[in-house]
Amino acid sequence: MSDKLTGAGIIVEELIRAGADKIFGYPGGSVLDIYDELYLAKDRITHYITAHEQGAAHAADGYARATGKTGVVIATSGPGATNLVTGISTAYLDSVPLVAITGNVATDFIGRDSFQEVNIVGITMPVTKHNYIVNDVRDLQRTIREAFRIASGGRPGPVLIDVPKDVQRSSVEYDGAVSFDLPGADNAVLDLKEAIKLIKNAKRPCIYAGGGVIISEASEELSKFAKVIDAPITASLMGLTAEPYYHDGFLGMAGMHGKYAASKAVAECDLLIAIGTRFSDRATGNKQKFLGEGRKVLQFDIDRAEINKNIRADAYVIGDVKKILSELIKSGGLDGINNKKWLDYVKSLKAIPENNIEHSDKSLPPKFVIESAKSVFGADAVVATDVGQHQMWTAQYYGFEKPRSFMTSGGLGTMGYGMGAAIGAAIGSGKRALLFTSDGSFHMNLNELATAVSHNIPLTIILFDNNALGMVRQWQKMFYARRYSQTTLNRKTDYVKLAEAFGAKGFCASNKEELLAALNKAKKLQTPCLIRCIIDSDENVFPMIPPNGTIDDIILK
Amino acid sequence: MIKKYTIILLVANKHGVLTRISGLFAKRAYNIDNLSVGKTNVEGTSRMTVIVECDDELIDQIREQLKKLVDIIEVETVMEKPAVMRELMLVKVKHNGDGADSAHVIEAINVFRGKVVDMAPESVIVEITGQEDKLNAFLQYMKGFGILEVSRTGVTAMLRGAKGV
Structure with a gap:
């Protein structure tokens, strides 16, 4: 059955067909036609307007991370499009499937510096998996299908489609049921021989899990694999929720602010099995020394370009890591492995003082805030963070139990990511969202509090107020002789009044009792609220392996 | 390396x-x-x-x-x-218009298997193809006469045999 539809109509039909029934964005002159179609289709697709396009991009990102589906964001031409760029870059660095649709001026007006014209395809080329400008409405349907396939296929990432206004307005025959011959899934047979040989020869294997394990939904296989080969599991920031924190063999995050036991296991193993991870410099520290004497690296990844990019691999398997792990287990090639002694040793590290750093005895230690929030809200909330000290504390102390429960900007390190991401994650998952943020990060995109209130998002914001840009201040303290250049904020923001002004509830806690009372009140609310937690500006994130350092350089207090 | x-x-x-x-x-x-x-x-x-x-x-x-x-x-x-690699270059070379000098330029062009594609009273344009090092050697030699302009296409390559890219 084929009908005549406008380009804008095709966009909305194809979004619905792709399963994008909840999308984010902000209207404007060059997307009027798309928003008109969204109005007509509002029973089939829900659009969430944010306060700023950046918030919409982060919301689509949070939605995608929480659900595994492709997030969709729409923005108008010019500033609408450029406001997406930080959000798209965030998604690109963390391999998040995202389709961004921007309007542009009509094709006749392109290249003439028209009002609100910008070359967004040129601007986003380095931060998208692929992008398009559609100059002919007849190419639109195929382009949208391709965009979703590319965004979610293989290693996911953002794709941008720029649609000039006249293309949105012109009509063409449209048949939604038509199928296109798109690049398909890779069904290559896996060669596991080298991998099995390395694992069998290892006496001290250690797993280092990245975000790829979550993307490929391979948590169960990961646990099984670790048991079969008696290997501890460590994780990158992006891999944190791959394994429940309470599993015996899970040592936590490794790297710059990782747990002592995890970084120690990575340093002392004779075979590092890296799964779906790209060896960020924040995780490896000094790349030359990372490998150590005689240590081998075995890498599993869907992206061949990740092999030997940052760390040289002795062997690798390319493919979906869920498939790789389940075939490795099934192969029988790993049966009879016994590295119990090694595993017992690394597990014993979890109990030593170096691995259990206590925070200050100040009235409200950050660790206490995060652990209390976890115990009040449990494992069913989706947790988002901004970037800085609070992000690392959340990674260290929250105790994640389920994949897709942690939204954080790992690669790009985007301050201001959290508000949008928490909103998108709550909308996508239908769960309560917790946002851990700080006075620095929160000020970047606090406008999205308006979004949370108007859409009735069950969002609890836990704001660490240390009157400073804490992480930068920590570096200034440690590496710049306490010259606190521009990191003492001296802001007079009244967070409780601010929350109330936006229509949310606000609480303030300066000690443990007040915090617990506020958390319990927050739990009863199904609407947004903010808890300001006053913490000491001299709280630090420890352990810390200084940039380009090794485990021998670890700073514990 | x-x-x-x-x-x-x-x-x-x-x-x-x-x-x-x-x-x-x-x-x-x-x-x-x-x-x-x-x-x-x-x-x-x-x-x-x-x-x-x-x-x-x-x-x-x-x-x-x-x-x-x-x-x-x-x-x-x-x-x-094994691959074939070629580059095309146009070079404008000065000559002073008297017989002996022009003949010398043309002789050199022939040795390098270049082709004169334009001739003016005081300059010639030479078209020459080959591997990068041959073109470099030609330019080196032409320096003696005086190079006025050079335009190179960049190297283009093709694998030998039936299987291509």
């Missing part, structure tokens, strides 16, 4: 494909020594020849990163593989 690598690319002839490829080199800080591009006999495709100076590990990275670009159909890196 730093070596010269030639990368032959078959790409979809789409809007912005050259920008995507040069953009990838720029964002990952790979240096391009040479780049040439032109349409092929297959409708909608272009062939590109890129020459880079790098080590073994980096050429592997460059190839794998290129493969991820959606508009790239095929990538082949040429190192030990």
